[in-house]
Amino acid sequence: MSFRRVYQAGTWDVAGRYMGGTEIMHLVPHDGRLYAATSTLQQVLAPGEPEVGAQVLVLEGPESSWRVERDFEPRHWRLTLGSVTFTEDGQGRKLPGPRSLLLAAPTDRTGHLAIEVLDESGTWTHVPVASGQGTAGIRSFCVYRDKVTGLERLFAGTAPMGIFSGVMDPDAPGSLRWDARPELEGYRKRPMGFAECNGVLHAIIHPGIYRRVDGAQPRWEQVYTFPEPVIPISSGLRGLTAIPHPSGQGEVLLAVLEGDRARVLRIDPAAGYRDTLELDVLGFLGEHWGRRPSYAIAAYDDLTELRHPETGAPVLVMGVGATFEPDLSSHPKQGWDPGGWYLVRHGEGRYALRRITDPELVPMPPLVATRSIALSPFDGRTVFLGGYDPNMSPCRNTAWIFSAPLEVVLAS
Secondary structure (H helix, E strand, C coil), rough: CCCCEEEEEECCCCCCCCCCCCCEEEEEEEEEEEEEEECCEECCCCCCCCCCCCCCEECCCCCCCCCCECCCCCCCCEEEEEEHHHHHCCEEEEEEEEEEEEEEEECCCCCCCEEEECCCCEEEEEEEEEEEECCCCEEEEEEECCCCCCEEEEEEEEEEEEEEEEEECCCCCCHHCCCCCCCEECCCEEEEEEEEEEEEEEEEEECCCEHHHHHHEEEEEEEEEEEEEECCCCCECCCEEEEEECCCCCCCEEEEECCCCCCCEEEEEHHHHHHHEEEEHHHHHHHHHHHCEEEECCCCCCEEEEEEEECCCCCEEEEEEEEECCCCCCCCCCEECCCCCCEEEEEEEEEEEEECCCCCCCCCCCCCEEEEECCCCCCEEEEEEEEEECCCCCCCCCCCCEEEEHHHHCCC
């Protein structure tokens, strides 16, 4: 009944393929398996060590070992991974059954936006989205049904080209057909996530929240802007999630601000998107550590909902990393706490701070940041946590994944 390390970069899979990486970006349950997306940001190779790009790893069962599912070239150093499910095609016709696709979107230095799609047959298909110049990437995915047209649509939040929309088309490569033009463009930061709240699709893009106005000619409008200055190095809001309204009527949005004012905000669409401070992240960490950090990142990935094993009540968990570096003129390289920390949100805004510890690892290696958290697709009682963050400093094979029973992850 403890945490156990189940993956460390710098090993070989059963087929003799090298598994590298400095970060675990995403952990994604899909089709009864668990997939992981790696990053090679700031990777320094040892003499003779294979050079790999971002990879998709897969765990096929509770007693299996990780193996490489998909390799990308070294120029693709980061990867966004998501699982989406369709029930209809782009004409609104019911599919014979729900179709789930695994989407892998590598960052590209040549401005080429594309998705690799893994279908039910185990085949990967390359699907172009758009082309431009410079570094391009997709940061977020979601499937949403337009409330006016009634059509299911897939959304991809890209930087810098815009939010693109597409539909399921069984006759198209990868079963996806993208619109030629983005629905929203002109922003400068990454769209960090989507959430449907009270039947309306929302997206977070530094420093605010946009909502989609559905219809045959859809548009996006900004409905919330964080009211204080946001430090330039911050990615803005993260972890956008819809939760029940405290009144019991409808829903509100939960969002997490990165930076020197790191906090969890509850934002109420019914009250003109008025925000309520739910947690001062830096102050909360300072209370537990005896020293207030200068900068924090919480909700690296989307928030993960778990069920308390005793009460059955829903709880939300999010990874967190923090530094004490006083110089914030650029992204801090030093001063990061090495612990693998995460926050647990209970009930209507009661938070707990937890840390990954493995009694078989003495001393614990530096984990720095918990980036992604996922419930096991095998038993529904095990939680997987993955991460590390180089924070602009050279490192080597620092990507990690731990697992633990639900009772341990949510323990007081």
